[in-house]
Amino acid sequence: xxxxxxxxxxxxxxxxxxxxxxxxVQQGDVLEISxxxxxxxxxxxxxxxxxxxxxxxxxxxDAAGKSVSELRATLRDLLAAKNITRRxxxxxxxxxxxxxYIGGDVVKPGxxxxxxxxxxxxxxxxxQGYDSLHLRGRDPMxxxxxxxxxxxxYAIEAAKQVVxxxxxxxxxxxxxxxxxxxxxxFPVRPEAMAEIRRVESQRLSADWxxxxxxxxxxxxxxxxxxxxxxxxxxxxxxxxxxxDQQNKYLARVRELMQRGLLQNSRFEELQRGLITAQNQFYExxxxxxxxxxxxxxxTRKLDTVDDERRARLxxxxxxxxxxxxxxxxxFEAAATKVKYTExxxxxxxxxxxxxxxxxxxxxxxxxxxxxxxxAAPLNPGDNIEIVFKTKPNNAARTPGGS
Numbered sequence: 001x002x003x004x005x006x007x008x009x010x011x012x013x014x015x016x017x018x019x020x021x022x023x024x025v026q027q028g029d030v031l032e033i034s035x036x037x038x039x040x041x042x043x044x045x046x047x048x049x050x051x052x053x054x055x056x057x058x059x060x061x062d063a064a065g066k067s068v069s070e071l072r073a074t075l076r077d078l079l080a081a082k083n084i085t086r087r088x089x090x091x092x093x094x095x096x097x098x099x100x101y102i103g104g105d106v107v108k109p110g111x112x113x114x115x116x117x118x119x120x121x122x123x124x125x126x127x128q129g130y131d132s133l134h135l136r137g138r139d140p141m142x143x144x145x146x147x148x149x150x151x152x153x154y155a156i157e158a159a160k161q162v163v164x165x166x167x168x169x170x171x172x173x174x175x176x177x178x179x180x181x182x183x184x185x186f187p188v189r190p191e192a193m194a195e196i197r198r199v200e201s202q203r204l205s206a207d208w209x210x211x212x213x214x215x216x217x218x219x220x221x222x223x224x225x226x227x228x229x230x231x232x233x234x235x236x237x238x239x240x241x242x243x244d245q246q247n248k249y250l251a252r253v254r255e256l257m258q259r260g261l262l263q264n265s266r267f268e269e270l271q272r273g274l275i276t277a278q279n280q281f282y283e284x285x286x287x288x289x290x291x292x293x294x295x296x297x298x299t300r301k302l303d304t305v306d307d308e309r310r311a312r313l314x315x316x317x318x319x320x321x322x323x324x325x326x327x328x329x330x331f332e333a334a335a336t337k338v339k340y341t342e343x344x345x346x347x348x349x350x351x352x353x354x355x356x357x358x359x360x361x362x363x364x365x366x367x368x369x370x371x372x373x374x375a376a377p378l379n380p381g382d383n384i385e386i387v388f389k390t391k392p393n394n395a396a397r398t399p400g401g402s
Contacts, residue, residue, distance in 0.1 A: 025063045025071055026362065026381060027051055028098025034091045035079065044095055057084055068092050097380035104386035105355060107131045114380040120357055121374040123384055130355060130386065144341040151338050154331035159184040160196055161324035167200040168317040172310065176208050177201070186331065214305055222298035229291035236284040243277045250274050356387045 025031070027047050033055060035041040045053045051064025058078050063071050072090045079088040097114040100123060107128035115122075124130065162184035170178055178201050184193075250270050357372045360383040378384070 023068050023094060025066055025068065026098055027064050028381060029094060030096035031063070032091075032093040032095040033075070035085065036089050036091065038085055038088075041079075041084070047098075057082065068094070100378055100380065100382045100384065102127045102384040102386065105131050105388045106386050114378065114382075118378045119374065120359070120372055120376045120378060120384060123378060124374065124386070130388070144338070147334060147337040147341050151331065151334040154327055154334050155186040155188055156192060156196075158324060158327035158331050159186045159188045159193060161320050161327055162186070163196050163200045164320045165317065165324065167204045168313050168320060170204055171207050172313050172317070176205060178204060211305070211309055215302065218298055218302045218305065222295065222302060225291060225294045225298055229288065229295055232284065232288045232291050236281070236288050239277070239281040239284045243274075243281050246270075246274045246277045358385045358387075359383070360385065 025047055027049055030044065030046045031053060033041070033043050033045065033053070040056055041058075043055055045055065047053055047063050050060075051062060052060045053063045054060055055075070058075070061071075061074065061078065066074065072092050075090045075092075076088050079085055079090070097116075099111040100114045100118070101111050102123045103109040106124060107130075109127060112123065112126045163178070166178055170176075178197060188196075253270050357374070357376070358369055359372045359376065359378070360367055360369045361379055362368075362381055372384075
């Protein structure tokens with residue numbers, strides 16, 4: 001910043017008077033206007049979007065498109081016409097020139113203050129140099145390494161999803177082993193690929209064993225409950241027969257008691273026995289009903305265990321296919337980035353390559369463009385475009401290769 005301030009003052013001091021007077025004022029310039037002997041007419045004013053400057057006692061004055069000497073004459077005539085001063089002497093300095101703009105393949109594109117004598121090389125220095133890879137100041141070698149790391153990572157992730165899909169399809173087909181004939185079409189090291197297959201093979205085997213154990217457990221529980229139900233059913237029938245016998249015996253005892261052939265205490269004892277037999281029968285009936293419910297539950301679970309497993313596997317398969325597509329897109333994007341960065345670095349390191357520099361400038365109210373070199377001089381408001389035609393090197397190594 002100090003360098004540019006010193007540069008500005010030294011250059012303005014050396015600027016010929018005739019050249020300063022011929023400078024054409026445009027929107028964006030900032031003018032320092034003063035009238036010696038009239039303190040109230042000292043003003044630092046920008047040329048606004050309408051091309052005018054504002055002065056006390058004078059108002060809005062058209063400035064854009066006029067040279068400094070023409071604007072000085074215009075202000076002198078206005079001051080005399082308004083009787084502000086008889087013989088006005090108007091001093092006009094360019095306090096700030098309208099900025100220039102630089103874009104394209106530079107680190108920090110944007111607008112920058114113009115200084116007299118600037119060249120394209122100076123503007124590129126303000127924009128912190130070339131950036132053919134659009135890395136905005138980041139190390140291209142680091143970016144290339146990061147792109148390669150992403151490429152390898154997404155290749156492994158995609159390969160995992162491919163083998164996972166094979167495992168889920170094998171499980172749905174009731175196979176216990178993976179089909180290893182066709183491997184995933186991604187550049188993954190053989191050691192990593194072998195580990196991925198080993199893990200998925202273990203998962204397939206574990207899933208098959210878990211299903212077998214679950215079916216065996218449910219079958220065992222179902223058979224045990226059926227045996228229990230059969231036993232309880234026989235006991236209930238026996239209890240029902242005993243209860244019926246007890247009812248018949250109690251009816252005969254009641255008849256004997258009514259005829260006076262049996263004491264009342266004996267009848268009460270038999271009646272209590274009947275109540276006990278009834279309670280045993282009802283308890284046995286409850287146990288039979290519970291056993292019947294357990295048999296129905298185990299039968300339903302055994303019938304649905306395969307359906308539930310299939311639904312789970314299909315859902316996992318759908319998720320794996322979606323994740324594979326996501327990984328594939330990321331892998332392809334990383335492959336493109338690897339080729340681009342490596343090819344662009346190779347292109348950039350070629351000393352024969354040079355940027356295309358175009359300057360767009362305002363001439364007589366219209367835009368005009370011209371090709372330029374780094375040594376080309378600049379004018380206020382110029383728009384500089386820097387373009388590298390970066391072409392990936394076809395001879396670059398295959399991404400992910402050794």
